[in-house]
Amino acid sequence: MDFELTDEQQLIREAVREFAEAEVTPIAAEIDRDHRFPCELLPKLAEMNLMGMPYPEKAGGAGADYVSYIIAVEELSRACASTGVILSAHTSLATWPVFKFGTEAQQDRYLHDMASGRRLGAFALTEPAAGTDAGAGTATATLHADGYALNGSKMFITNAPFAEVYIVFAKTDPERGTRGMSAFIVEKDAPGFSVGEAEHKLGIRGSSTPPVYFSDCRVPREALLGGEGDGFKIAMATLDGGRIGIAAQALGIAQAALDASVAYAKERVQFGKPIATLQAIQWMIADMATEIDAARLLVYRAASCVDNGRPYSTEGAMAKLFASETATRVAGKAIQIHGGYGYTESYPVERNYRDAKITEIYEGTSEVQRMVIARSALR
Amino acid sequence: MRIVVAYKWTCDPEEATVRADGTVDWSRAKPGLSAYDPVAIEVARQLAAETGAELIGVTVGDKGVGAPLACKAALGRGLDRVVIVEDGSLADAGRSELAAVLAEVIRHIGDVDLVVTGDSSVDVAAKMVPTVLAGELGWPAVAEVTSITGQAGALRVERAIPGGVQLLEISGPAVLAASADAAAPRVPGMKDLLAAGKKPVELLELAALKVPQRNAVMTVTGQAVPERKSRKGQLIDTADPAKAAAELVSALRQAGTL
Numbered sequence: 001m002d003f004e005l006t007d008e009q010q011l012i013r014e015a016v017r018e019f020a021e022a023e024v025t026p027i028a029a030e031i032d033r034d035h036r037f038p039c040e041l042l043p044k045l046a047e048m049n050l051m052g053m054p055y056p057e058k059a060g061g062a063g064a065d066y067v068s069y070i071i072a073v074e075e076l077s078r079a080c081a082s083t084g085v086i087l088s089a090h091t092s093l094a095t096w097p098v099f100k101f102g103t104e105a106q107q108d109r110y111l112h113d114m115a116s117g118r119r120l121g122a123f124a125l126t127e128p129a130a131g132t133d134a135g136a137g138t139a140t141a142t143l144h145a146d147g148y149a150l151n152g153s154k155m156f157i158t159n160a161p162f163a164e165v166y167i168v169f170a171k172t173d174p175e176r177g178t179r180g181m182s183a184f185i186v187e188k189d190a191p192g193f194s195v196g197e198a199e200h201k202l203g204i205r206g207s208s209t210p211p212v213y214f215s216d217c218r219v220p221r222e223a224l225l226g227g228e229g230d231g232f233k234i235a236m237a238t239l240d241g242g243r244i245g246i247a248a249q250a251l252g253i254a255q256a257a258l259d260a261s262v263a264y265a266k267e268r269v270q271f272g273k274p275i276a277t278l279q280a281i282q283w284m285i286a287d288m289a290t291e292i293d294a295a296r297l298l299v300y301r302a303a304s305c306v307d308n309g310r311p312y313s314t315e316g317a318m319a320k321l322f323a324s325e326t327a328t329r330v331a332g333k334a335i336q337i338h339g340g341y342g343y344t345e346s347y348p349v350e351r352n353y354r355d356a357k358i359t360e361i362y363e364g365t366s367e368v369q370r371m372v373i374a375r376s377a378l379r
Numbered sequence: 380m381r382i383v384v385a386y387k388w389t390c391d392p393e394e395a396t397v398r399a400d401g402t403v404d405w406s407r408a409k410p411g412l413s414a415y416d417p418v419a420i421e422v423a424r425q426l427a428a429e430t431g432a433e434l435i436g437v438t439v440g441d442k443g444v445g446a447p448l449a450c451k452a453a454l455g456r457g458l459d460r461v462v463i464v465e466d467g468s469l470a471d472a473g474r475s476e477l478a479a480v481l482a483e484v485i486r487h488i489g490d491v492d493l494v495v496t497g498d499s500s501v502d503v504a505a506k507m508v509p510t511v512l513a514g515e516l517g518w519p520a521v522a523e524v525t526s527i528t529g530q531a532g533a534l535r536v537e538r539a540i541p542g543g544v545q546l547l548e549i550s551g552p553a554v555l556a557a558s559a560d561a562a563a564p565r566v567p568g569m570k571d572l573l574a575a576g577k578k579p580v581e582l583l584e585l586a587a588l589k590v591p592q593r594n595a596v597m598t599v600t601g602q603a604v605p606e607r608k609s610r611k612g613q614l615i616d617t618a619d620p621a622k623a624a625a626e627l628v629s630a631l632r633q634a635g636t637l
Contacts, residue, residue: 007448011455011572014411019566049569062569072569 003297009068016072019048020079028080031206032351035198037162038206041083045117050076051090052115054306055099059107060115066306070248070299077252078259081355082206084252088245089158089207090114093363094121097167097183097238101226106185110165122163123242124154124186124212125235132368134169135178135232139214141170147221148172148184150192150214156362157212161195164188166212169235172228181231184223192217203354240313241306242363247299247319250327250359254295257327257334257352258288264338264347275337284337288330295323314376321369324359331356380432380531383494384423385481385512386453387413388444389502401604410443412452415497417564419557423495424457424565426527435488436461439480441470445582454575455567461578462488466585473597474507476590481508482515483588492531492552498523498559506556513554521547522556 005013023044031038045051053069055061069091077084095114098106098121113119130137139152150170160166166186173180186193196211226234262285265276275281302319305312331353335342342349360366390408398404420436427434436458438444445465453461462484469477485491494516499506506522513520525544526537536547539558567575613630617623631637 007451008573008576010448011452011567011575012569014452015455015567015569015572022566047568048566053569057570063573064569068569 005067005071008064009071012064012068013071013075016048016050016075017078019044019050020076020083024076024079024083028083028206029345029348029351031080031082032203033205033345035200035205037208038080038083038086039162041086042117042120042162045083045087049116050087051117052095053091055095055111055115059099060112066244067300067303070244070303073245073248074252074255074299077249078256079252080206081249081253081352082204084249085204085207085246086159088242088249089123090121090163092242092245093123093238094159094163094165094167096241097123097225097234098165098185100237101183101230101234102185103222105222106225110185114165119164120159120162121165121167122157122159122212123238124157124160124166124168126154126156128153128155128211132365134235135181137169137171137181138174139168139170140174141172141182141184143172143221144218146218148219148223150184150186150217150219153196153211153213155211156199156209157195158207158209158362160208160210160212161188162208166193167225167238168214169231170214172231176229178232179229181235182228183225183231183234184219185225186214186217186219186223190217190219202357203351204358239363240316243316243320243369244299244302244306244312246359246363247295247302247316247323250320250323250356251292251295251299253352253356253359254288254292254323254327254330257331257349257356258285258292260347260349260352261285261288261334261337264341268339281337284333288333291326291330295319295326298322314373317364317369317372320359320364321366321373324356325366327356327359328353380427380430380492381435381488381490382423382427382432383435383437383485383488383491384416384420384458385437385494385496385508386416386419387497387500387502388438388440388449388453389413389500392502401602410449412456413497414501415499415557415559417456418559418562419495419497420453420456420458421562421564422524422527422557423493425562426493427457429528430530432492432531434459435491437463437481437484437488439464439466439469439477439484440472441465442467445580447576450580451572451575454578454580455572457565457567457571459578460581462581462583464583464585464588468585471599474503474505475511476593478508478511478515479590479593480585480588481512483590484583485512485516487583487588493527493534494518494552494554495524495527496554496556498556509554509556516552516554518552518554519549520554520556521549523558524555525558525561527555 049062052061053064054066057063073088127137141148141150168184168186171180172182192215194213198210268275298319302315305315334349390405394408396404436453445463496509510520523539529535534549615623
């Protein structure tokens, strides 16, 4: 059994870390404080070929393996969790369905632009009354002579309004429940499409997540992704991969909290010596490091399953469940180690703590991950 | 035009520790490109992009300098290919020996119009190799280079001098050491790193290079480390500055410092 990263994976980690420290870390606290989407990072991420890492070069991507992509999300999230999810939602949730289910014409129109980072993507599944129960969505798509008319609303849409391409789920046959759900590719300037006010969130404040509205929004027949009724299947398959990206985001947040804690524990002097010499602190650091290492093994294992063409639904769920809950625990301990300073904006661990919580919720709550895992274990 | 970048694959001193006897323990230090060499590669890469020159990386050293990871790390920065001498006998080689080997590699490559190096190596920082290499080749050497333009046989070089900048024109091949801030090293993109493993790597045998025998051999036979004095840990209360200053002066006089 080989636990070593390949040369390319090691170099990608170093390069993304170097990029993140130069371009992302300096603005991370500011975009969090001001709830500002970091538009200026998008061309830089694209120039680094980070916006479509796991897609082939001819499709506009970098041609990297999935483990490398996950490492990149981890490293970006270590610097800024908002940037990590902007990239992950674009790559795993918006671009992947086009890559996997798109027709040749749809791929010609969207894939290269999305994988190369020229056009940002978003994924619109959640509705005000349909979160974990995604199949209960009430948005509809009605077929007309010249295409479909979409009606309804979606909320918590990562990357809106900056995204140019939206993967939207709506019922073409509401009577059939989840089997009546279909997926559509909607462009930002489609008539009848609009974006609401941004949410004010506890964490990942640099990531924009407003609601989007469809008011007799007209899209051509060619906007249908897959066949009519394939939408729920496409959504679930997409989320299986997306969860690994969120697991990597959680891993990066946890690592950032540990790094800050180790540095602080070595510098902070109490009782005449650095607090790193106190057993109470050492035990917390030891638990944090161990949990992060275990999370990393789960996350990389799930990504490796993708690379090797093996099923990854359960593995991805385990990775997300453990990494996200680890991130919250570790960030909490990081604040404890920092004491009163950790509760202030002077140190990054309070941001880590706020950012970590969402990883237990979006792209499938911890409870959903446990359902997926239990279904597999009890099979 | 053919440009060579002489780079070093070595350990970062920040990750090394100093043992009680004063010797340095490098065992836990991770190897990588010497800190200023990405600057040299970037300066050369920009010139190569303007002139269409071939960009060749060269390094010589101990076992490990030719490892696939080391080659890909250098090639990912934009080099077209690398030529490497990896030999255990070079582990403790001095600057003049390394420069002599580098000179032979450059002769082996042939038709080289320019050699660019970093400002200094991160581990030794002797700043000697560019000058000694130029001496070996019979070429001019210029340090603190901030800009290189022009083409083969007609290079225009700017270098930093105390209080200003000097402009030079060089009509033949030269060895130029880029200043530490000559260019902002570009972080390699994902495609650069993934393509690096497909670029040519030429490993040369040291014995086959016929490096001239050195007339004088220098060997480190011992070293002394200054005796570490223990601190007195004397604290002075600064509530009254005048009194504290007087107390400090008195303490320094007592210690023989003043």
